[in-house]
Amino acid sequence: EAQVTQNPRYLITVTGKKLTVTCSQNMNHEYMSWYRQDPGLGLRQIYYSMNVEVTDKGDVPEGYKVSRKEKRNFPLILESPSPNQTSLYFCASSRPGSYNEQFFGPGTRLTVL
Amino acid sequence: DQQVKQNSPSLSVQEGRISILNCDYTNSMFDYFLWYKKYPAEGPTFLISISSIKDKNEDGRFTVFLNKSAKHLSLHIVPSQPGDSAVYFCAATNFGSSNTGKLIFGQGTTLQVKP
Numbered sequence: 001e002a003q004v005t006q007n008p009r010y011l012i013t014v015t016g017k018k019l020t021v022t023c024s025q026n027m028n029h030e031y032m033s034w035y036r037q038d039p040g041l042g043l044r045q046i047y048y049s050m051n052v053e054v055t056d057k058g059d060v061p062e063g064y065k066v067s068r069k070e071k072r073n074f075p076l077i078l079e080s081p082s083p084n085q086t087s088l089y090f091c092a093s094s095r096p097g098s099y100n101e102q103f104f105g106p107g108t109r110l111t112v113l
Numbered sequence: 114d115q116q117v118k119q120n121s122p123s124l125s126v127q128e129g130r131i132s133i134l135n136c137d138y139t140n141s142m143f144d145y146f147l148w149y150k151k152y153p154a155e156g157p158t159f160l161i162s163i164s165s166i167k168d169k170n171e172d173g174r175f176t177v178f179l180n181k182s183a184k185h186l187s188l189h190i191v192p193s194q195p196g197d198s199a200v201y202f203c204a205a206t207n208f209g210s211s212n213t214g215k216l217i218f219g220q221g222t223t224l225q226v227k228p
Contacts, residue, residue: 048215107156
C-alpha cells in the first residue's frame with residue numbers, strides 16, 4: 001500500500017530533550033516536506049526537500065532540523081524542544097513534477113511541557 | 114500575514130444540499146490552487162485543484178471555481194453527504210516561476226453534513 005508513515009504518532013516530552021520524528025514514504029517520491037498545524041493558522045511548512053541531500057527552509061524553520069540521506073526518509077529533529085513547538089506535525093511527499101499534490105502522513109501530535 | 118484565508122471556521126449543511134466553502138488569497142503570484150480534506154486523526158488528502166488559467170474544474174460532486182480578479186476561490190459539493198464531514202483546507206502555490214512545492218494553506222473550514 002502506497003503511504004507516508006510517521007513515528008511516533010503521539011509524544012509528550014519536556015523542554016530541552018532532543019527528539020526525532022521519523023517520516024518514511026514507499027512511493028519513490030523525490031519531494032518531501034514537513035508541516036505543522038496550529039489552531040487558526042492552518043498548515044505551515046517547516047522544511048522541504050527536493051531530493052536526496054537537498055533541503056531548504058519553509059516558513060517556520062526556527063528550532064527544527066532535517067536531513068535527507070535516503071530518498072524514502074525525511075526525519076524532523078528538534079534539538080532543544082520548547083513549549084511553543086507543541087503542535088500537530090505532518091510529513092508529506094509527492095511525485096516529480098507534481099509537487100503540489102502532496103500525500104500526507106497521519107500526523108504526529110507533540111506536546112512539549 | 115495570512116496570504117490564504119478561509120474566513121468561515123465552520124459550516125453546517127443538510128444532506129443532499131449544496132456545500133460552498135470559500136477561500137480568499139492576497140498574493141497575485143499564486144497560479145495553482147488546491148483543496149485538501151482532513152478527517153480527524155488522519156493526514157490531509159488531496160481533493161481537487163485548479164490552475165490560474167482556468168476558472169472552473171469539476172470532479173464528480175466537487176467543483177472548484179476561481180475568480181482571479183477577486184482573488185477568490187470556492188469549493189462546491191453537490192450533493193453533500195454525511196461522509197463529506199471533515200476539515201477542508203484551501204492551499205495556493207506559485208508553481209510557474211519557482212516550483213519549490215511550497216504550499217500556503219488557509220486556516221481550514223470544518224464542514225458538518227447533517228443526515
